[in-house]
Amino acid sequence: MSSERERTYHHGDLRRAILTAALDVIATEGPAALSLRDLARRAGVSHAAPAHHFKDRTGLLTAVAAEGYALFADALAGAPDLRERGVAYVRFAATHPAHFQVMFQPDLHRADDPDLLAARARATEALRSGVADLPPAGRGEDDRLAGVAAWSLAHGFATLLLTGNLADAMAGRDPEEAFRSLAALVFAPESGGGG
Amino acid sequence: MSSERERTYHHGDLRRAILTAALDVIATEGPAALSLRDLARRAGVSHAAPAHHFKDRTGLLTAVAAEGYALFADALAGAPDLRERGVAYVRFAATHPAHFQVMFQPDLHRADDPDLLAARARATEALRSGVADLPPAGRGEDDRLAGVAAWSLAHGFATLLLTGNLADAMAGRDPEEAFRSLAALVFAPESGGGG
DNA sequence: CACGCGAACTTGTCAATGACTAGATGCCGG
């Protein structure tokens, strides 16, 4: 009774309800299993209601991606140094698997959406500013490469984690902690390995 | 004989024709755009013909993933050392984007398919044997982490490349060559940086 | 060479879905 269902004609917060339901489906069954009509059913509205908020299926996924990039930017901004930013990267993927999947599958969303672009720009900025912490490599070309390397490491780890490819390698270990030691191993092998 | 279309009642090599068409669609429009009926149309057969070879949509994607892992294992096996195996990893992703995408999207295929499991086991073996080349880190735990690190680096780079996220960072550069220098930078920063 | 068995393919059908249109409802500002 906490949430009298058939409130009135209007749902109240259908957009959020659809988004939340979509995230649930994507996280458990993957983006392919997403159906607008199913989401409408879950929200207790008619089959055409979602279209008003998201235009079409791609529109919904675009909204998911945009929200994902916004949350991603916040998560990255909170990290103090490069390594913790990598940890935040992995944590975000583990905590928001649905967002992460849609964000990095360009064929699912409209990459030219203004909201998405803005959020993505924020996330990119948070990522770039972290690379500045890297030990200076002398040449600017190496700096760029080192940035791509850091990004690749975090992104690869996160992706493999979400696809279940690290299940046996991790074996009940905390992924974040594993990535922390891994990053230490890779980026400062001679510095004593300390924090 | 090689091209007379309406040969007879039988297509001749429908399975391969459907697979090839599927790879084309996936590579250009993504897995979501895949339609069995469209593939049947391209091959000039009836809409139910593909089902005989692949059972259903998931079956087709499972076959794609299985073929992908087989090709992947071959590609990895040809590389002499760990770094070149990483380069082969990236090259495979760039050369077989459709295979790669389906292989690493568990929600698209049946992960318990025998053919897929066998091919994947081969690929995993090729990957593991490469990790043995790593500079001994002393503890076995570090060895495992180093293996995951190498895999993450290659996989992250490949994934970011395929999703277009390295477009500006690479800027017309050869991805394989970029990864080679990147790997040198990361895994042997003190060894002179040569190549 | 006749034959029939089974694989490869076709035709027909059904439920589900995405997308679109037109109409109903009720909140909110004037």
Place this chain on the structure above:
DNA sequence: CCGGCATCTAGTCATTGACAAGTTCGCGTG
């Protein structure tokens, strides 16, 4: 009190995946 307009409903259509039943034909067997 009232009218505009965002929100939601109801109805419809083309497309798709999946399934069932029938057709064609390659091929091994006797």
